[in-house]
Amino acid sequence: MLIEAGMVEDGDPSEAALDVSYAVMRALERLSPLERAALFLHDLFDVPFVDIGQTLGRTPAACRQLASRARKAIHRDVRRFPATERDVARFLSGWGEAVQTGSPAPLERILSEDVELVSDGGGKVPAARNILDGRSPVARFLLGIARQQISETAVGEPTAINGHPGLVLRENGVAISTMAFASEGSGNIIGVYIVRNPDKLPVSPTKAALRPSRPPPAAGGR
CATH class of the missing domain: 1.10.10.10 (Winged helix-like DNA-binding domain superfamily/Winged helix DNA-binding domain)
Structure with missing residues (x-):
């Protein structure tokens, strides 16, 4: 996997809007x-x-x-700010670089020291059981799911979640996850909120998906 970094575009606020902040x-x-x-x-x-x-x-x-x-x-x-398009673009860039290099460092640079990650699988699909706190644990978790749980055919599509820039991941046009973000105001991400529960995911077809990319093969690999 992953998603090439790109500037987030405005999406349809109703597509992936969630009921509660x-x-x-x-x-x-x-x-x-x-x-x-x-x-x-x-x-x-x-x-x-x-x-x-x-x-x-x-x-x-x-x-x-x-x-x-x-x-x-x-x-x-809740003294947190909805992420801007620039914040989401920086996150995508850092996530993509982390996958390419195999190091969480690029993600850690754009995550707040107090970042938290909440994942909702609804008991139907795998998700983090507990809330993750801290830059290093969150960065390692995001790197792990990108390399191990998201297939190379997945694409990332900029969308609006609760009316603010976010991301929806799709495989074969079917949404498998949404990601919403909170910023601490300086541009660093302080909240990552992932929904994998199929009952809460958008169903409309992809519009302008970002192309997936794969990390380079390990040294000595084919």
Whole structure:
């Protein structure tokens, strides 16, 4: 595999749009069950704190504090920016160079030190079981899946995910994965969000796929 680096073009925002922002999902995962319940019941369903307290077995004041902590935590955790076309192009370039050289270093140069990778297989296809944190683990994982799990016939197509530049990988015109990204503002990638669950993948045919390329053969190989 991989995808030749190229400037990302605007895609159809409806094609690979996902229902919920990955960054918000990640922030919600970090909340305690009580914080999530208080936040959802009050902010989404307009349930009074008195009633929430009866449901959770807490005082109204305690529930108000739970919801307040949840809001602050979400605001803190989602201080990330949607990746730009330039950010995605730099990622593709680094990913392609990493595959060509067999070294994660080109990827590490464009990943934030605090980058995280979330992969959703929906229990139907292989995916990372846990959230990966840190530049080196994420770079090694991306290099590994590119060289071992994505066939040489796969193509990468720039698309819009949640209205922002992203990538969809296809084999024989069928989507096998989407990738969304978050940037820390400096251009480095701080979030990589991969969906492999077939129930969440776009089904429209490819429009302007990037050509795949293979890493050079090892020394002494045929």
